[in-house]
Amino acid sequence: MNKAIFLLATSLVTLCAMAQNNIPMETIYICPPCNATCDKVEHNSPGVCSHCNMVLIKKSDSKTIAFYLQDGVEVLDFAGPMEVFAYAGYKVFTVSANKEPIKSQGILTVTPDYSVDNAPEADILAFFGGNSGAASQNPKVIDWVQRQKNVQYHFSVCTGAFVLAEAGILNGKTATTFHNALDDLENNYQKIDVRKNVRFVDNGKVITTAGISAGIDGALHLVAKLQGLNAAKRTAYYMEYDNWNLGNGLILSEDNPYIKKKPISFFKNFEGTYQYENNAELKLVFNEREGNLVANVNGASYPVYHEDQDIFSDVGNDPVFFQRNEAGKIIGYKLREDGRLFQKL
Numbered sequence: 001m002n003k004a005i006f007l008l009a010t011s012l013v014t015l016c017a018m019a020q021n022n023i024p025m026e027t028i029y030i031c032p033p034c035n036a037t038c039d040k041v042e043h044n045s046p047g048v049c050s051h052c053n054m055v056l057i058k059k060s061d062s063k064t065i066a067f068y069l070q071d072g073v074e075v076l077d078f079a080g081p082m083e084v085f086a087y088a089g090y091k092v093f094t095v096s097a098n099k100e101p102i103k104s105q106g107i108l109t110v111t112p113d114y115s116v117d118n119a120p121e122a123d124i125l126a127f128f129g130g131n132s133g134a135a136s137q138n139p140k141v142i143d144w145v146q147r148q149k150n151v152q153y154h155f156s157v158c159t160g161a162f163v164l165a166e167a168g169i170l171n172g173k174t175a176t177t178f179h180n181a182l183d184d185l186e187n188n189y190q191k192i193d194v195r196k197n198v199r200f201v202d203n204g205k206v207i208t209t210a211g212i213s214a215g216i217d218g219a220l221h222l223v224a225k226l227q228g229l230n231a232a233k234r235t236a237y238y239m240e241y242d243n244w245n246l247g248n249g250l251i252l253s254e255d256n257p258y259i260k261k262k263p264i265s266f267f268k269n270f271e272g273t274y275q276y277e278n279n280a281e282l283k284l285v286f287n288e289r290e291g292n293l294v295a296n297v298n299g300a301s302y303p304v305y306h307e308d309q310d311i312f313s314d315v316g317n318d319p320v321f322f323q324r325n326e327a328g329k330i331i332g333y334k335l336r337e338d339g340r341l342f343q344k345l
Contacts, residue, residue: 028042028043028044028058029042029043029044029045029056029058030042030043030056030058030062030089031049031051031052031056031089036051036052037051038050038051038052043056056317058227061088061089061226061227061231062089062090062091063085063090063091063123063124063152063226064090064091064092064093064120064121064122064123064124065085065090065091065092065093065122065123065124065125065126065155066093066094066095066119066122066124066125066126067081067082067092067093067094067095067126067128068094068095068096068125068126068127068128068135068141068145068160068163069094069095069096069102069104069110069112069128070096070097070102070130070131070132070134070135071096071102071103071131071134072102072103072104072105072106072130072131072134073102073104073105073110073128073129073130073131073132074104074105074128074129074130074157074158074211074212075104075105075107075108076212076213076215077128077129077130077157077158077160077211077212077215078104078126078128078157078215080157080212080213080215080216080219081126081155081157081215081216081218081219083216083239084216084219084220084223084235084239085219085223087235087238087239088223088226088227088231088232088235090124093113093114093119093120093122094110094112094113094114095112095113095114095115095116095119096112096114096115096116097115097116097134097135097138097140097141098112098115098116098117099111099112099114099115100112104130105130116140116141116144119144121148121150121151122148122151123150123151123152123153124151124152124153124154124155124222125145125148125151125153125154125155126154126155126156126157126160127154127155127156127157127160127161127163127164128156128157128158128160128215129157129158129159129160129177129178129181129211129212130158130159132158132159132160132162132163133162135160135162135163136162136163136165136166137166141163142163142166142167145163145164145167145169146167146168152205153205153206153207153222154169154205154206154207155206155207155208155209155218155219155222156177156207156208156209157209157211157212157214157215157218158177158178158181158209158210158211158212158214158215159177159178159181159211160177160208161175161176161177161185161208162177162181162184162185164206164208165185165188165189165192169206170189170191170192170206170208171189171191171192172191172192173192173193173203173206174192174193174194174195174201174203174250174252175192175193175194175195175201175203175206175208176194176195176196176198176200176201176208176209176210176250177194177208177210177211178210178211178212179196179210179211182194182196195250198210198249198250199214199217199218199245199248199249200214200217200218200221200249200250201249201250201252202221202225202249202250202251202252202253203252203253204252204253204254204255205253207221207222209249216239216241216244217244217245217248217249218249220232220235220236220241220244221247221249221257223235224257224258225253225255225257228257229246229257229258230305230306230307230313232257233290233292233303233305234305234315234317237303237315246258246290246291261291262306264286264288267286267292267293267306268286269329269330270284270286270293270312270322270330271284271285271286271293272284272330272344272345273344273345274332274333274342274343274344274345275332275342275343275345276297276342280297280298281297281345282295282296282297283295283296283297284296284304287303290303292304292305292306293305293306293312295314302314302315303315304320307319310322310323310324310330318335320333320334320335321333321334321335321336321337323341330344331343331344332344
């Protein structure tokens with residue numbers, strides 16, 4: 001990645017990482033969908049797409065997500081999560097009751113990709129607020145939702161939860177919605193445990209979020225569940241979503257991506273000033289709020305994520321191999337196992 005701190009000969013690193021360092025690596029990597037020719041190119045190592053400059057993802061991590069949109073849908077309700085899922089490498093398509101153009105908040109015209117009559121199956125179904133009654137009270141839409149048998153996750157933002165409620169998806173589950181609609185959800189759907197004052201609720205395979213901006217938090221949380229916390233952190237970094245409060249929701253599922261954390265003392269071992277390219281220096285510090293190291297170089301800051309043991313990765317998902325001496329003290333890092341040692345000063 002041109003903007004990444006640590007550059008790397010990825011072909012060598014892939015072999016080293018797979019054989020010796022227990023970092024899970026896949027054979028095939030792809031570019032997150034951007035409707036360009038690079039969407040069809042496959043790579044045999046991690047890195048960055050030379051065409052669109054986006055971080056490559058494992059092909060096996062890619063998901064298809066159906067965004068159901070109704071006339072009057074809230075722009076940020078669907079646009080925020082759409083940005084998250086697109087950067088994470090998922091293929092998003094839009095569905096509506098029919099293929100007629102809809103107006104989002106009376107401003108933005110959107111032409112759906114499919115109607116409920118011809119929409120393909122998806123791994124994830126997503127619903128959003130803003131005139132959501134046009135969907136939740138449309139029997140044809142609810143029938144379509146109930147007929148989807150191979151869905152891995154259901155996701156809603158704001159009053160999109162009413163579509164899931166009407167379809168029975170939320171029966172016996174805990175959920176939330178837009179603050180002005182919480183009482184309506186609770187009063188009209190007695191089989192749902194409605195929670196207030198939470199950004200999102202994760203039941204395992206069903207995630208509901210509060211209104212508008214909370215959808216971004218819920219989407220990042222789903223990425224963390226599916227691809228790991230570092231993938232979600234990279235997405236938030238790309239979006240410059242600096243105020244993301246990790247795990248700030250009600251998590252009722254066992255696959256909590258935030259609980260496997262190293263103690264602060266572990267990261268403190270890596271703090272310090274190191275050699276860098278072209279006789280420059282970089283300084284590593286631990287960011288407690290983000291839970292990862294941050295490299296400060298040439299006046300800019302970049303996150304550095306822990307992977308396994310003394311192996312980290314940069315924003316471009318390239319490995320960084322820290323080295324210890326016989327006494328167990330960190331003495332520097334390498335960009336490939338047989339490469340130059342950048343010493344800790």
